[in-house]
Amino acid sequence: MNAPNPTIELLMRHRSIRKYTDQSVERSTLEQIVSAGQMASSSSHVQAYSVVAVKDPERKRKLAELCGGQAYVEECPVFLVWCADLHRLKDAADKYTPELESHEGLTENFIIATVDAALAAQNAAVAAESLGLGIVYIGGIRNRIAEVSELLELPELVYPVFGMCLGYPDQTPVVRPRLPLEAVLHIDRFDKEKADSHLDAYDDTMVQYISERTHGARDTAWTRLMADKITALSRPHMREYLYNRGFKME
Amino acid sequence: MNAPNPTIELLMRHRSIRKYTDQSVERSTLEQIVSAGQMASSSSHVQAYSVVAVKDPERKRKLAELCGGQAYVEECPVFLVWCADLHRLKDAADKYTPELESHEGLTENFIIATVDAALAAQNAAVAAESLGLGIVYIGGIRNRIAEVSELLELPELVYPVFGMCLGYPDQTPVVRPRLPLEAVLHIDRFDKEKADSHLDAYDDTMVQYISERTHGARDTAWTRLMADKITALSRPHMREYLYNRGFKME
Structure with a gap:
């Protein structure tokens, strides 16, 4: 765009x-x-x-x-x-x-x-x-x-x-890739299933992004990082x- | 500016x-x-x-x-x-x-x-x-x-x-007048007394602004509106x- x-x-x-x-x-x-x-x-x-x-x-x-x-x-x-x-x-x-x-x-x-x-x-x-x-x-x-x-x-x-x-x-x-627009923007009602169906593709995007930035040293999926984040006593x-x-x- | x-x-x-x-x-x-x-x-x-x-x-x-x-x-x-x-x-x-x-x-x-x-x-x-x-x-x-x-x-x-x-x-x-910059921006430490000394002038500004917009029907000071706001069970x-x-x- x-x-x-x-x-x-x-x-x-x-x-x-x-x-x-x-x-x-x-x-x-x-x-x-x-x-x-x-x-x-x-x-x-x-x-x-x-x-x-x-x-x-x-x-x-x-x-x-x-x-x-x-x-x-x-x-x-x-x-x-x-x-x-x-x-x-x-x-x-x-x-x-x-x-x-x-x-x-x-x-x-x-x-x-x-x-x-x-x-x-x-x-x-x-x-x-x-x-x-x-x-x-x-x-x-x-x-x-x-x-x-x-x-x-x-x-x-x-x-x-x-x-x-x-x-x-x-x-x-x-520039760090953001969540797909479709995972964030809902029309008229919150459609969790539809929005969340885009997270796998985002995991792929972020694995590639992180892997490139760290020369392969790190390649954790975004959703996995989020699991770590919310289970930490922050x-x-x-x-x-x-x-x-x-x-x-x- | x-x-x-x-x-x-x-x-x-x-x-x-x-x-x-x-x-x-x-x-x-x-x-x-x-x-x-x-x-x-x-x-x-x-x-x-x-x-x-x-x-x-x-x-x-x-x-x-x-x-x-x-x-x-x-x-x-x-x-x-x-x-x-x-x-x-x-x-x-x-x-x-x-x-x-x-x-x-x-x-x-x-x-x-x-x-x-x-x-x-x-x-x-x-x-x-x-x-x-x-x-x-x-x-x-x-x-x-x-x-x-x-x-x-x-x-x-x-x-x-x-x-x-x-x-x-x-x-x-x-455009609605904002608080004077000096009431909001502190340098190195929070100086409440200095910042708050600008509120009287802002009350004057807002009384004039509201009075003009309502053709004199309302002329309440901003601080007075804030008192009403925080005493309301919102x-x-x-x-x-x-x-x-x-x-x-x-």
């Missing part, structure tokens, strides 16, 4: 960038990227997110360690920490209606803040790439999330959803951490 | 569209939009989302009702329901390692699937707008989410995060609904 315009062309050639040139990111560039992030939709205009741009080398070094020793967190010129943020809403309730119970602990409000942060971040990622920068999302920010929160001095009702390295690319990775501290930050999941 | 390229210009002029022309959305256009969505980043390439494109008028009518009577859900030519989806991961575990416990109920995995859906949706939104279409996110899909799930025949471990109306715009709303059924769908928030 040929891209019909430069924006879709940009979206279709996205790949995560983990190696950066020495070029720093100007303050005006950072502001343009985050401003573009802010233009994403937000539930009832609550704008329930914030972002911490970490430039200080010592803080980046510490964050790289907390994210599981990912060198690119330290090496990128700017590391963005995208946070779901209900603190402005709670403060407003305390100011105007202290006599009323507020419901920041609802699962619904956790979803709103998490989605708001993700929509803004993805808009920012697109803006960054349109300016010739590269990004990679860092879920490892949730590995030792309580320590990250302390390091960045996050207040109550603010949690880091993910990090994002930002810098000028010093590599050109191959970040089991999240529930307690979130509860303690005010996201009670009521 | 002038936009330095057409993609950022596109992002900066985003507004939600709730009124559409009669022009239908071609199947190839829909596929281009969802394919662009798929190119967004995904945690460890799990691609934990699916999307149901609802075109059938009767289903759209029913969904409009379930979303709280929002006419544009019925009137848009295509209504996309973006779902967080862990069913492929769970099925893979059942296939390869039925003897192992799987952890689809972890809060961590709920976050991964919800964020994956949001990143894909936002990429799709940008792609749609680049093609001259307009969108509006519909959080109201969570109003009667169990009924929506039944209507769309969603399997276990799939939940609708939000809807998205898609169509060719028949209106040109004013969608308190979400926790139980999610638990029953397999998202146990462990």
Whole structure:
């Protein structure tokens, strides 16, 4: 499918960038990227997110360690920490209606803040790439999330959803094949059987892709990797951490 | 700030569209939009989302009702329901390692699937707008989410995060002012006091914006609206609904 315009062309050639040139990111560039992030939709205009741009080398070094020793967190010129943020809403309730119970602990409000942060971040990622920068999302920010929160001095009702390295690319990775469209897109109703019938072909695609990229050292099917992923006890501290930050999941 | 390229210009002029022309959305256009969505980043390439494109008028009518009577859900030519989806991961575990416990109920995995859906949706939104279409996110899909799930025949471990109306715009709303950049962007550490010092100015901006749009009928400060928002008992059924769908928030 040929891209019909430069924006879709940009979206279709996205790949995560983990190696950066020495070029720093100007303050005006950072502001343009985050401003573009802010233009994403937000539930009832609550704008329930914030972002911490970490430039200080010592803080980046510490964050790289907390994210599981990912060198690119330290090496990128700017590391963005995208946070779901209900603190402005709670403060407003305390100011105007202290006599009323507020419901920041609802699962619904956790979803709103998490989605708001993700929509803004993805808009920012697109803006960054349109300016010739590269990004990679860092879920490892949730590995030792309580320590990250302390390091960045996050207040109550603010949690880091993910990090994002930002810098000028010093590599050109191959675009990774996505699931077949037919496995993801349903018409009028969810047709599990029909969608899942495309997974075998995707396993073949990914085996070939991984095998080529690792010169034959690895050739695991995608579905097999997914089995490993969901049977791993991944970040089991999240529930307690979130509860303690005010996201009670009521 | 002038936009330095057409993609950022596109992002900066985003507004939600709730009124559409009669022009239908071609199947190839829909596929281009969802394919662009798929190119967004995904945690460890799990691609934990699916999307149901609802075109059938009767289903759209029913969904409009379930979303709280929002006419544009019925009137848009295509209504996309973006779902967080862990069913492929769970099925893979059942296939390869039925003897192992799987952890689809972890809060961590709920976050991964919800964020994956949001990143894909936002990429799709940008792609749609680049093609001259307009969108509006519909959080109201969570109003009667169990009924929506039944209507769309969603399997276990799939939940609708939000809807998205898609169509060719028949209106040109004013762009809504966002929070000042300084209220959202922190450098190196979260500086709540400094960031929040910009909220009074934003209240003034929004009072003027709302007052102009409603010819003086409404002039509520943004922070006051936020107080109302967080003291409302919004969608308190979400926790139980999610638990029953397999998202146990462990």
